[in-house]
Amino acid sequence: MTDRLMAWAEQNNIKMKLVPVEYIRAMPADLERFRNETELDTRQHNALHSNINNIGKIPKKTRSVLIAACSYAADAGGDNHIIAEMKAAGYTCRKGVGLPLKRIAVQSGLADYGRNNITYVLGMGSRLQLESFLTDMLCETAEWREPVMAPMCEKCTLCLDNCPTGAQRKDRFLLDSLKCKKCWTCSTCCPMNAAFL
Ligand code: SF4
Ligand code: SF4
Incomplete structure (x- = not known):
């Protein structure tokens, strides 16, 4: 990423990671395995199918993927600013479409999964928006880890x-999305959000 873009992100509490596009292109094998090994409801099954298809549509000229976490309170024009800054520095840049943002954020080290399957970013909590950007900026290597749960969730x-509907289950990590009423109790009661809500 360019120095100017990093300085602007710092000022606006936007966190970003750049990863080689090859990491993303390799994700469908893991996603397929996850789909085959995990009990999924229809919505989750369709979302994974769509993620896999969309990874296959990433343009050939793409060299890296920028994943950004923007707090709800940040400037709503952040996406356009990132694209404009990358272009001003001579790179192509466009928004990614339909990529598995949470998983990319966690594997890149940008975020951690909570037990509630929400993503948390250091200094931001979970009240954030994730976006991806496809660029031709060269990125040969970057952190890329297994999608693990945040250490704080272990105990x-x-x-x-506190989930009122049973959408969160002890026996699996994914929520039952058909039971989830989006009440966000699981988010507001979370100690990782204590400083941000
Ligand atoms: S409430 Fe506890 S277990 Fe659930 S995501 Fe937060 S820290 Fe993890
Ligand atoms: S949003 Fe509400 S219903 Fe959904 S998992 Fe969280 S606490 Fe449960």
Whole structure:
């Protein structure tokens, strides 16, 4: 990323990671395995199918993927600013469409998964918007880890205990999205959000 873009992101509490596009192009094998090994409801199954298809549509000239986390309070024009800054520095840049943003954010080290399957970013909590950008900026290597749960969740079950609908289950990581009423109790009771809500 350019120095100017990084300085602007710092000022606006926007966190970003750049990863080689090859990491993203390799994701469908893992996503397929996950789909085959996990009990999914129809919505989750369709979302994964769509993610896999959209990864296949990433243009050939793409060299890297920028993943950005923007707090709800940040300037709504952040996406356009990122694209404009990248273009001003001589790179192509466009928004990614239909990529598995949470998983990319976690694997890149930008975010951690909570037990509630929400993503948390250091210094931001979970009240954030994730976006991806496809660029031709060269990025040969970057952090890329297994999609693990945040260390704080190991000894905590607050979100699980407080879910009013049973959408969170002890026996699996993914929510039952058909039971989830989007009440966000699991988010507001979470200690990782204590400083941000
Ligand atoms: S409430 Fe506890 S277990 Fe749930 S996401 Fe937050 S820290 Fe993790
Ligand atoms: S949003 Fe509400 S219903 Fe959905 S998982 Fe969280 S607590 Fe449960």
